[in-house]
Amino acid sequence: MVDVLSAAGKKAGSVELDEAVFGLEPNVSVMAQVVTAQLAARRAGTQSTKTRSETRGGGAKPWAQKGTGRARAGSSRSPIWRGGGVALGPKPRKYVQKTPKKMVRLALRSALSDRAADGKVLVVDAWGWDAPSTKAARQALEALGATGRVLVVLSRDDAVAARSFRNLPEVHVISVGELNAYDVLVNDVVVFTQATLPTSAPAASTEEEGK
Known part of the structure; x- marks a missing residue:
């Protein structure tokens, strides 16, 4: 009451x-x-990051596969490069x-x-x-x-x-x-x-x- x-x-x-x-x-x-x-x-749920396939540039191989003394690299847009894509980043989803x-x-x-x-x-x-x-x-x-x-x-x-x-x-x-x-x-x-x-x-x- x-x-x-x-x-x-x-x-x-x-x-x-x-x-x-x-x-x-x-x-x-x-x-x-x-x-x-x-x-x-x-x-x-609109957050989104770009993968290496969505990042602009990186189409050419940075340097030769052998003979440079540097690590092998196929693209400058690899996640380990500055300006590269994001590995396992968030994408749009429903919560x-x-x-x-x-x-x-x-x-x-x-x-x-x-x-x-x-x-x-x-x-x-x-x-x-x-x-x-x-x-x-x-x-x-x-x-x-x-x-x-x-x-x-x-x-x-x-x-x-x-x-x-x-x-x-x-x-x-x-x-x-x-x-x-x-x-x-x-x-x-x-x-x-x-x-x-x-x-x-x-x-x-x-x-x-x-x-």
Whole structure:
């Protein structure tokens, strides 16, 4: 049971957190695997080095095979030469790791349960702003006692609130459909509205699944 607060920090009721989402024993290994896969999927994988066959020049044999007293050489673009190709260098590749949906959901529930156990899950009845206001957003977080890095979970209808929070560097705004384990773990406090509070197993985001 947690208190439902108003944007002014006053108690406006209470709500029971779903034990299936906020009452689990966090599975650290699953969270680590899912977060690693999620971060790997963000990598561009565009790094590339030239092999000796792709390096310009080096078509002529530098010197005769015999009689010079020097080591045999067939090309000045060998990896051991300055300006030569790179041996075993990186090439474009995909870093995507396929993660089962059950693991993605378990990782998210574990992350939410970890924050709930520390009392870092806050619930607001509604933001209720008619116009975007960064000042009002900052005052609301202070009234709620949300310090450090804050994850604010909003619905698609909370456009005014999203515009109010987006200029605060310590706040990360996310749609409820994009909620994932990494964003929960990387932030100190998670703030839901009653409309976005998960009451059953949340759906996994596309980005988190690495697809």
